[in-house]
Amino acid sequence: MKENEKKTNYGNWVPDNLMHKMWIAAGLIFLLWIVNWIFLGSMIFAVIFGFFFLLMLAVSVYMHRCKAIFAFEKGGLMGEIHEYLVNHLPYNGDGILLDIGCGAGALTIRCAKRFPKAKLQGVDYWGKEWNYANEQCESNAVVEGVSDRVCFEKGDAANLKYPSGSFDAAVSNFVFHEVKTQPDKRLVVKEALRIVKKGGAFAFQDLFGMEALYGDMEAFVEELKAEGIREIHYIADIERLDFVPKFVQAPWMLKGVGIIYGIK
Template identity: 55%
Template sequence: MNEKTNYGNWVPEKALYLLFALAAVFLTITVLLRGLVQIPVLTIIMGVVFVMTVIMAVYMLVCHETFAFGKGNMIAEVHRHLVEHLEWNGEGTLLDIGCGAAALTVRCAKTFPKAQITAMDYWGAEWNYAKEQCEKNARIEGISDRVTFQKGDAAKLDFADETFDAAVSNFVFHEVHSAKDKRDVVREALRVVKKGGAFSFQDMFSQEALYGDMDAFVKQLKAEGISEIHYIGNLEKKLDAIPGYVTTPWMISGMGIIYGKK
């Protein structure tokens, strides 16, 4: 029996079950209010809540299918965009920061068959990912001999300065709760890249509340010694793989990429 990879989804199935369960509860309450209590105002309010919950549940289900590997493949295309901007020959070591379920790790391993890859993640209880899941996916994909997974904190990487020839990260930095200033997470990621090494990071870089003025931040990084760095903002409006209906404030908004060489 062939084993299948499981890369998870940005919209967890548990969240979908919860939304549809809530919709069923609100429908039941609406029916009871109409038939037993007969309070029109409460019935209307609960009916509106039911309809709104159904709409949200259906919307999240559509997003789930859009993101899913092997279905909508949007996340796979987002990963492709990141790797295409990694200006690296693939010889040496690469770090995947916040690897999740190892989807980006696997893409990097297949794109750079000579690379030795270290992938790290916090794998907290709030996420539907785990180290064992990563190791299984890597084994199924046939790249486990070139990949090492370890638990860690992106705000304080357990590696010496200039350890890796390249580094990647996708939609991770803004989720690092141990860092108040998300720009510090970027600097920490760059710290472990060798001088002249390559990097490609995608995150919510166009959200000023998280990163401030990105043009100014890029200038600061150059002043701090990064030899080449490029920034492209608002990618959700530029990438064909990202449909408009997922560019909501609570899904994908203010996406950007910084890439270059240290």
């Protein structure tokens, strides 16, 4: 394929390997159902395996549908959520922006297109459970025509290697709750704010509505103000906005989504 014919590959929030495992599990349960019903004549086990097969089939179909809704090239929900975040970033586009947990580079590149004067840095841990990689980010940047202003590198969101106040703006989307190296997710937020310059902009989306992760968010916002954040706003329940289909507003998909944004 020629360079100008390449397509972007931004992946999906429903990983391919998860879907493969679910369909394989459904197939194995189906085989157990058939064996017990036809070959072993065990109606009790046939009923049990039949129930679990139908349950696994229903869950697999649901997740497959969610995957299509999230996909950039199909339902486009991932892109709309990114757009919502960028629309709340009070950034004039000068200087350097950091995308924390850049994944496949989709949000980084969206910011590059929105802020044509900015330089952008994407950082990600790129764990095995996600179908993302540095090379994938770089390829997407080339296809989108922004590779001259964007770079990517491996890093840990809980311990960013950059000096305090290194960036004019920072964004992050659905990353903080996934950080395994720091159980206190509030500290992950504070680490993200640390690298923003005084007067710089930030916008972070995550599962801020989940008390098990963040406690009382209103109290946390007040704590951040007391620690010197000049302006900070919190919007809860993003998943209830009109552009999010009710189909994905489930506890195991999109639940407790919030955004904090403002000026440091």
